Amino acid sequence: xxxxxxxxxxxxxxxxxxxxxxxxxxxxxxxxxxxxxxxxxxxxxxxxxxxxxxxxxxxxxxxxxxxxxxxxxxxxxxxxxxxxxxxxxxxxxxxxxxxxxxxxxxxxxxxxxxxxxxxxxxxxxxxxxxxxxxxxxxxxxxxxxxxxxxxxxxxxxxxxxxxxxxxxxxxxxxxxxxxxxxxxxxxxxxxxxxxxxxxxxxxxxxxxxxxxxxxxxxxxxxxxxxxxxxxxxxxxxxxxxxxxxxxxxxxxxxxxxxxxxxxxxxxxxxxxxxxxxxxxxxxxxxxxxxxxxxxxxxxxxxxxxxxxxxxxxxxxxxxxxxxxxxxxxxxxxxxxxxxxx
Numbered sequence: 001x002x003x004x005x006x007x008x009x010x011x012x013x014x015x016x017x018x019x020x021x022x023x024x025x026x027x028x029x030x031x032x033x034x035x036x037x038x039x040x041x042x043x044x045x046x047x048x049x050x051x052x053x054x055x056x057x058x059x060x061x062x063x064x065x066x067x068x069x070x071x072x073x074x075x076x077x078x079x080x081x082x083x084x085x086x087x088x089x090x091x092x093x094x095x096x097x098x099x100x101x102x103x104x105x106x107x108x109x110x111x112x113x114x115x116x117x118x119x120x121x122x123x124x125x126x127x128x129x130x131x132x133x134x135x136x137x138x139x140x141x142x143x144x145x146x147x148x149x150x151x152x153x154x155x156x157x158x159x160x161x162x163x164x165x166x167x168x169x170x171x172x173x174x175x176x177x178x179x180x181x182x183x184x185x186x187x188x189x190x191x192x193x194x195x196x197x198x199x200x201x202x203x204x205x206x207x208x209x210x211x212x213x214x215x216x217x218x219x220x221x222x223x224x225x226x227x228x229x230x231x232x233x234x235x236x237x238x239x240x241x242x243x244x245x246x247x248x249x250x251x252x253x254x255x256x257x258x259x260x261x262x263x264x265x266x267x268x269x270x271x272x273x274x275x276x277x278x279x280x281x282x283x284x285x286x287x288x289x290x291x292x293x294x295x296x297x298x299x300x301x302x303x304x305x306x307x308x309x310x311x312x313x314x315x316x317x318x319x320x321x322x323x324x325x326x327x328x329x330x331x332x333x334x335x336x337x338x339x340x341x
Contacts, residue, residue, distance in 0.1 A: 018046050018218045028054045028080040028091075029243035031099065033236045035150070035157045036083070038101040042155055046217050048210050049097035055079045055174060057088040058148065060285050060294060062251045068176050077174060081249050084157060085266070085325075086135060086148030087287035090174045094165035094196070096210055100158040107289065107325050110149055111135065114158045118145065121216035127200055135160075135289070142195035149289055162213070164206040165198040253283045257306070259335045265289065265326035270335050274306050289325040297323055308340035 031049045038045050055077055057066050063079055066088040072079060077090075091097060100114040115131055122129040122139070132138045137145035137160070147160035171194075203209045228236075242248060255271035262268075266288035273281035282298030297318065304310045312333060320332045 018048075018214050025050050025052055027052065027078070027240075027244075028056055028082075029240045030236070031097070032080070032082055032243050033239035035099055035101060035159065036239050037232070037236050039150075039152045039155050039157060043101065044103065044155075045099075045101045046214075047099055048214055049099070050210070051091055051097065053077055053090075053092040055088060055090050057081050057249075058086045058287055059083050059150075059290060060085060061088055061287060062253065062285050063249060065285075066176060068174050071173055075170075075174070079249060080243055082148070082150075082159075084148040084150035084159065085287065085289040086146070087177065087266075088175055089146060089161055090166075090171040091161055092166050092170065094167060094198075094206065095161055095163050096206060097161050098159060098213070102156055102158065104151055104154050104156050107149060107291075110156055110158050111147065115145075115147060115160075117217055118160075118162075118213070121213055124216070125201060125212075127197065139197065139200070140195060143193055144195060144197055151291060162209075163194060163196050164201075164209055165196050166194075168194060168196075251283065251285070253285075254281070255283070257339070259338060260286075261335050263288075263327050263331055265324055268324070268327075268332075268335065272301070272306065277306050279304050279306050288327070290323065291321075291325055292323045294323050308336070311336055311340070 026049070028049070028051055031047075031051070034047065053075075055067055055072060057063055057079065059082065061081075063069070063081070067079060098118075102110070102114060104110075105113070111131065115137060118137060119129040119131065122137075127139055129137050129139050129144065135147045135149075136143050137147070144163050145160045147158060150157040150159075197209070198206075201209055203212065253271045254273055256274045257272040258269065260267065260269040266286055268284065268286040268288055271281075271283040271285070272279050279301045280303070282301050284294045284298055297320070300314050300318065301311070304314065315329050315333055318329075320327055320329050324332075
Protein backbone atom coordinates (compact mmCIF):
# COMPACT_ATOMS: atom_id res chain seq x y z
CA UNK A 1 0.00 0.00 0.00
CA UNK A 2 1.26 3.47 -0.89
CA UNK A 3 0.54 6.45 1.32
CA UNK A 4 1.23 10.03 0.34
CA UNK A 5 0.95 13.40 1.95
CA UNK A 6 -1.02 15.79 -0.24
CA UNK A 7 -0.35 19.52 -0.07
CA UNK A 8 -2.60 22.05 -1.73
CA UNK A 9 -1.42 25.58 -2.35
CA UNK A 10 -4.66 27.58 -2.34
CA UNK A 11 -3.25 30.18 -4.72
CA UNK A 12 -1.54 28.07 -7.38
CA UNK A 13 -3.29 24.77 -6.57
CA UNK A 14 0.06 22.96 -6.51
CA UNK A 15 -0.22 19.38 -5.31
CA UNK A 16 2.76 17.98 -3.40
CA UNK A 17 2.83 14.35 -2.32
CA UNK A 18 5.08 12.56 0.14
CA UNK A 19 5.32 8.87 0.87
CA UNK A 20 4.37 7.96 4.41
CA UNK A 21 7.35 5.89 5.43
CA UNK A 22 7.18 2.19 5.99
CA UNK A 23 9.93 -0.40 6.07
CA UNK A 24 9.00 -1.59 2.60
CA UNK A 25 11.88 -1.82 0.16
CA UNK A 26 11.33 -1.47 -3.58
CA UNK A 27 13.60 -1.79 -6.58
CA UNK A 28 15.17 1.34 -8.06
CA UNK A 29 13.15 0.65 -11.20
CA UNK A 30 9.94 1.02 -9.20
CA UNK A 31 10.79 4.54 -8.07
CA UNK A 32 11.96 5.53 -11.54
CA UNK A 33 8.60 4.44 -12.91
CA UNK A 34 6.88 6.48 -10.19
CA UNK A 35 8.81 9.54 -11.33
CA UNK A 36 7.78 8.90 -14.91
CA UNK A 37 4.15 8.53 -13.89
CA UNK A 38 4.14 11.82 -11.99
CA UNK A 39 5.92 13.60 -14.86
CA UNK A 40 3.32 12.42 -17.33
CA UNK A 41 0.38 13.24 -15.07
CA UNK A 42 1.94 16.60 -14.17
CA UNK A 43 1.63 16.21 -10.43
CA UNK A 44 4.17 18.01 -8.28
CA UNK A 45 5.40 15.75 -5.52
CA UNK A 46 8.18 14.71 -3.18
CA UNK A 47 8.92 11.15 -2.12
CA UNK A 48 11.67 9.16 -0.47
CA UNK A 49 13.10 5.90 -1.80
CA UNK A 50 13.91 2.95 0.42
CA UNK A 51 15.87 0.56 -1.77
CA UNK A 52 17.94 -2.59 -1.82
CA UNK A 53 21.70 -2.19 -2.53
CA UNK A 54 21.93 -1.06 -6.15
CA UNK A 55 24.04 0.79 -8.68
CA UNK A 56 22.38 3.51 -10.73
CA UNK A 57 24.13 4.96 -13.78
CA UNK A 58 23.25 8.18 -15.58
CA UNK A 59 21.35 8.25 -18.86
CA UNK A 60 24.44 8.73 -21.03
CA UNK A 61 26.89 6.54 -19.15
CA UNK A 62 28.25 3.14 -20.16
CA UNK A 63 27.88 0.54 -17.41
CA UNK A 64 30.99 -1.42 -18.39
CA UNK A 65 33.09 1.71 -17.92
CA UNK A 66 31.51 3.07 -14.76
CA UNK A 67 31.05 -0.19 -12.83
CA UNK A 68 33.27 -3.06 -11.71
CA UNK A 69 31.02 -5.56 -13.44
CA UNK A 70 32.61 -8.80 -12.13
CA UNK A 71 32.47 -7.56 -8.53
CA UNK A 72 28.88 -6.34 -8.93
CA UNK A 73 27.93 -9.78 -10.23
CA UNK A 74 29.76 -11.48 -7.36
CA UNK A 75 27.86 -9.36 -4.84
CA UNK A 76 24.54 -9.73 -6.70
CA UNK A 77 24.23 -5.96 -7.03
CA UNK A 78 21.65 -4.94 -9.64
CA UNK A 79 22.54 -2.12 -12.02
CA UNK A 80 19.92 0.33 -13.28
CA UNK A 81 19.96 3.20 -15.76
CA UNK A 82 18.02 6.32 -14.85
CA UNK A 83 16.65 8.79 -17.42
CA UNK A 84 18.53 11.72 -15.86
CA UNK A 85 22.14 12.73 -16.43
CA UNK A 86 24.96 12.81 -13.91
CA UNK A 87 27.28 10.10 -12.66
CA UNK A 88 27.03 6.56 -11.38
CA UNK A 89 26.08 5.99 -7.75
CA UNK A 90 26.09 3.06 -5.37
CA UNK A 91 23.16 3.16 -2.96
CA UNK A 92 23.01 0.60 -0.15
CA UNK A 93 20.89 0.00 2.93
CA UNK A 94 22.81 2.75 4.72
CA UNK A 95 21.43 5.51 2.51
CA UNK A 96 18.21 6.52 0.83
CA UNK A 97 17.15 8.52 -2.17
CA UNK A 98 14.57 11.24 -2.77
CA UNK A 99 12.70 12.84 -5.65
CA UNK A 100 11.05 16.17 -6.32
CA UNK A 101 8.73 16.33 -9.32
CA UNK A 102 8.11 19.99 -10.09
CA UNK A 103 7.27 22.40 -12.85
CA UNK A 104 10.05 23.06 -15.33
CA UNK A 105 12.45 25.93 -14.64
CA UNK A 106 16.03 26.72 -15.56
CA UNK A 107 18.56 24.28 -14.14
CA UNK A 108 19.93 26.71 -11.57
CA UNK A 109 16.49 27.37 -10.10
CA UNK A 110 15.56 23.70 -10.10
CA UNK A 111 18.60 22.96 -7.95
CA UNK A 112 18.34 25.97 -5.70
CA UNK A 113 14.59 25.93 -5.06
CA UNK A 114 14.37 22.23 -4.27
CA UNK A 115 17.69 21.41 -2.66
CA UNK A 116 17.42 24.43 -0.38
CA UNK A 117 14.51 22.58 1.29
CA UNK A 118 16.85 19.69 2.04
CA UNK A 119 19.54 22.04 3.33
CA UNK A 120 17.06 23.94 5.52
CA UNK A 121 15.88 20.69 7.10
CA UNK A 122 19.47 19.70 7.85
CA UNK A 123 20.35 23.14 9.17
CA UNK A 124 17.64 22.74 11.82
CA UNK A 125 19.65 19.77 13.06
CA UNK A 126 22.83 21.88 13.25
CA UNK A 127 24.14 20.27 10.07
CA UNK A 128 25.63 23.17 8.12
CA UNK A 129 24.63 21.79 4.73
CA UNK A 130 25.22 23.88 1.63
CA UNK A 131 24.86 23.64 -2.13
CA UNK A 132 28.08 23.30 -4.05
CA UNK A 133 29.19 22.77 -7.62
CA UNK A 134 26.68 21.69 -10.19
CA UNK A 135 24.87 19.01 -8.21
CA UNK A 136 26.13 18.39 -4.66
CA UNK A 137 25.01 19.05 -1.11
CA UNK A 138 28.05 19.33 1.15
CA UNK A 139 28.73 19.08 4.87
CA UNK A 140 32.23 19.68 6.25
CA UNK A 141 33.32 20.18 2.62
CA UNK A 142 32.36 16.61 1.75
CA UNK A 143 29.43 15.27 -0.23
CA UNK A 144 26.36 14.02 1.60
CA UNK A 145 24.03 14.14 -1.40
CA UNK A 146 24.59 13.98 -5.14
CA UNK A 147 21.76 15.17 -7.35
CA UNK A 148 20.62 14.84 -10.96
CA UNK A 149 17.88 16.41 -13.07
CA UNK A 150 15.57 15.14 -15.78
CA UNK A 151 13.48 17.62 -17.77
CA UNK A 152 10.49 16.34 -19.72
CA UNK A 153 8.15 18.75 -21.46
CA UNK A 154 6.88 21.21 -18.82
CA UNK A 155 8.00 19.28 -15.74
CA UNK A 156 11.24 18.13 -14.18
CA UNK A 157 12.60 15.58 -11.72
CA UNK A 158 15.23 16.61 -9.21
CA UNK A 159 16.45 13.51 -7.41
CA UNK A 160 19.41 12.50 -5.30
CA UNK A 161 20.96 10.29 -2.67
CA UNK A 162 21.34 10.99 1.03
CA UNK A 163 24.28 9.36 2.80
CA UNK A 164 23.45 8.20 6.31
CA UNK A 165 25.59 5.14 7.02
CA UNK A 166 26.77 3.84 3.66
CA UNK A 167 29.59 1.36 3.12
CA UNK A 168 32.21 3.46 1.35
CA UNK A 169 34.60 0.53 0.98
CA UNK A 170 32.01 -1.30 -1.11
CA UNK A 171 31.27 1.90 -3.02
CA UNK A 172 34.94 2.22 -3.94
CA UNK A 173 35.11 -1.38 -5.13
CA UNK A 174 31.93 -1.20 -7.20
CA UNK A 175 32.35 2.15 -8.96
CA UNK A 176 35.17 2.84 -11.40
CA UNK A 177 35.08 6.56 -12.25
CA UNK A 178 37.40 7.95 -14.88
CA UNK A 179 40.84 9.01 -13.68
CA UNK A 180 40.27 12.23 -15.65
CA UNK A 181 37.18 12.97 -13.56
CA UNK A 182 38.89 12.35 -10.22
CA UNK A 183 41.98 14.39 -11.10
CA UNK A 184 39.92 17.30 -12.40
CA UNK A 185 38.17 17.46 -9.03
CA UNK A 186 41.47 17.29 -7.17
CA UNK A 187 40.56 14.07 -5.34
CA UNK A 188 42.25 10.69 -5.15
CA UNK A 189 39.22 8.47 -4.73
CA UNK A 190 35.46 8.38 -4.29
CA UNK A 191 35.90 7.54 -0.62
CA UNK A 192 37.84 10.72 0.13
CA UNK A 193 35.02 12.88 -1.22
CA UNK A 194 32.01 11.61 0.74
CA UNK A 195 30.85 11.58 4.36
CA UNK A 196 28.09 9.81 6.31
CA UNK A 197 25.69 11.77 8.52
CA UNK A 198 24.93 9.06 11.09
CA UNK A 199 27.52 10.34 13.57
CA UNK A 200 26.16 13.88 13.40
CA UNK A 201 22.41 13.32 13.63
CA UNK A 202 20.18 12.70 16.69
CA UNK A 203 18.56 9.61 15.18
CA UNK A 204 18.89 5.91 15.96
CA UNK A 205 18.29 4.78 12.40
CA UNK A 206 18.05 6.04 8.85
CA UNK A 207 14.27 5.50 9.08
CA UNK A 208 14.00 8.18 11.75
CA UNK A 209 16.04 10.48 9.53
CA UNK A 210 13.83 9.69 6.53
CA UNK A 211 10.71 10.41 8.55
CA UNK A 212 12.17 13.68 9.81
CA UNK A 213 13.02 14.81 6.29
CA UNK A 214 9.59 13.84 5.01
CA UNK A 215 7.94 15.83 7.81
CA UNK A 216 10.07 18.87 7.10
CA UNK A 217 9.38 18.87 3.39
CA UNK A 218 5.69 18.25 4.07
CA UNK A 219 5.56 20.96 6.72
CA UNK A 220 4.16 18.31 9.07
CA UNK A 221 0.82 18.39 7.31
CA UNK A 222 -0.62 14.98 8.23
CA UNK A 223 -4.19 15.86 7.36
CA UNK A 224 -3.63 15.40 3.64
CA UNK A 225 -2.48 11.77 3.49
CA UNK A 226 -3.92 9.85 0.55
CA UNK A 227 -3.13 6.60 -1.22
CA UNK A 228 -2.58 5.88 -4.87
CA UNK A 229 -5.42 4.09 -6.57
CA UNK A 230 -5.05 0.51 -7.72
CA UNK A 231 -5.15 1.77 -11.31
CA UNK A 232 -2.25 4.15 -10.65
CA UNK A 233 -0.22 1.38 -9.03
CA UNK A 234 -0.89 -0.86 -12.03
CA UNK A 235 0.29 1.87 -14.39
CA UNK A 236 3.48 2.33 -12.36
CA UNK A 237 4.13 -1.41 -12.34
CA UNK A 238 3.77 -1.59 -16.13
CA UNK A 239 6.13 1.33 -16.62
CA UNK A 240 8.70 -0.38 -14.42
CA UNK A 241 9.33 -3.06 -17.04
CA UNK A 242 11.17 -0.52 -19.21
CA UNK A 243 13.85 -0.03 -16.57
CA UNK A 244 14.23 -3.79 -16.06
CA UNK A 245 14.90 -4.42 -19.76
CA UNK A 246 18.55 -5.29 -20.42
CA UNK A 247 18.44 -3.39 -23.71
CA UNK A 248 17.72 -0.20 -21.78
CA UNK A 249 20.77 -0.74 -19.56
CA UNK A 250 23.36 -1.91 -22.05
CA UNK A 251 25.19 0.31 -24.52
CA UNK A 252 27.22 -1.24 -27.33
CA UNK A 253 29.87 1.08 -28.71
CA UNK A 254 32.02 -0.33 -31.50
CA UNK A 255 34.24 2.61 -32.34
CA UNK A 256 37.43 3.62 -34.14
CA UNK A 257 37.77 7.09 -32.59
CA UNK A 258 37.39 8.13 -28.98
CA UNK A 259 38.10 11.37 -27.15
CA UNK A 260 37.30 12.41 -23.57
CA UNK A 261 37.51 15.73 -21.79
CA UNK A 262 36.35 16.98 -18.40
CA UNK A 263 34.43 20.24 -18.60
CA UNK A 264 32.75 22.19 -15.82
CA UNK A 265 29.55 20.57 -17.09
CA UNK A 266 30.97 17.10 -16.51
CA UNK A 267 32.98 14.44 -18.29
CA UNK A 268 32.10 14.06 -21.98
CA UNK A 269 33.34 11.24 -24.22
CA UNK A 270 32.63 10.95 -27.95
CA UNK A 271 32.88 7.64 -29.80
CA UNK A 272 32.86 7.55 -33.62
CA UNK A 273 32.64 4.41 -35.70
CA UNK A 274 34.47 5.30 -38.93
CA UNK A 275 34.58 3.20 -42.10
CA UNK A 276 36.60 4.46 -45.08
CA UNK A 277 36.75 7.86 -43.40
CA UNK A 278 32.95 8.05 -43.24
CA UNK A 279 31.26 8.39 -39.85
CA UNK A 280 28.80 5.49 -39.47
CA UNK A 281 27.87 5.68 -35.79
CA UNK A 282 28.25 8.13 -32.89
CA UNK A 283 27.85 7.74 -29.13
CA UNK A 284 28.14 10.68 -26.75
CA UNK A 285 28.53 9.50 -23.16
CA UNK A 286 29.40 11.02 -19.80
CA UNK A 287 28.09 12.32 -16.50
CA UNK A 288 26.93 15.65 -17.90
CA UNK A 289 23.39 16.94 -17.44
CA UNK A 290 21.28 16.65 -20.54
CA UNK A 291 18.71 19.29 -21.47
CA UNK A 292 17.68 17.67 -24.75
CA UNK A 293 18.58 14.24 -26.12
CA UNK A 294 22.25 14.23 -27.18
CA UNK A 295 21.47 11.47 -29.69
CA UNK A 296 20.19 14.29 -31.88
CA UNK A 297 23.72 15.72 -31.97
CA UNK A 298 25.25 12.37 -32.92
CA UNK A 299 22.80 11.87 -35.79
CA UNK A 300 24.09 15.05 -37.47
CA UNK A 301 27.51 13.42 -37.99
CA UNK A 302 26.25 10.21 -39.60
CA UNK A 303 27.49 9.60 -43.19
CA UNK A 304 29.74 12.66 -43.08
CA UNK A 305 33.46 12.53 -43.82
CA UNK A 306 35.60 12.52 -40.73
CA UNK A 307 37.61 15.72 -41.07
CA UNK A 308 37.97 18.97 -39.17
CA UNK A 309 35.90 21.11 -41.55
CA UNK A 310 32.92 18.78 -41.42
CA UNK A 311 33.07 18.25 -37.66
CA UNK A 312 33.40 21.94 -36.81
CA UNK A 313 30.83 23.02 -39.40
CA UNK A 314 28.25 20.69 -37.85
CA UNK A 315 29.01 22.02 -34.38
CA UNK A 316 28.82 25.63 -35.59
CA UNK A 317 25.31 25.06 -36.91
CA UNK A 318 23.80 23.86 -33.65
CA UNK A 319 23.64 25.22 -30.11
CA UNK A 320 25.35 22.68 -27.87
CA UNK A 321 24.08 24.48 -24.76
CA UNK A 322 20.53 23.45 -25.68
CA UNK A 323 21.56 19.81 -25.30
CA UNK A 324 24.22 19.77 -22.58
CA UNK A 325 24.00 22.02 -19.56
CA UNK A 326 26.77 24.57 -19.01
CA UNK A 327 28.88 24.06 -22.13
CA UNK A 328 29.21 26.09 -25.33
CA UNK A 329 30.17 25.26 -28.90
CA UNK A 330 33.79 26.32 -28.64
CA UNK A 331 34.29 24.17 -25.57
CA UNK A 332 32.69 21.18 -27.29
CA UNK A 333 35.16 21.55 -30.17
CA UNK A 334 37.97 20.98 -27.68
CA UNK A 335 37.03 17.28 -27.72
CA UNK A 336 38.65 17.12 -31.16
CA UNK A 337 41.78 19.16 -30.43
CA UNK A 338 44.10 16.16 -30.36
CA UNK A 339 42.81 14.81 -33.65
CA UNK A 340 42.88 18.03 -35.65
CA UNK A 341 45.66 20.05 -33.98
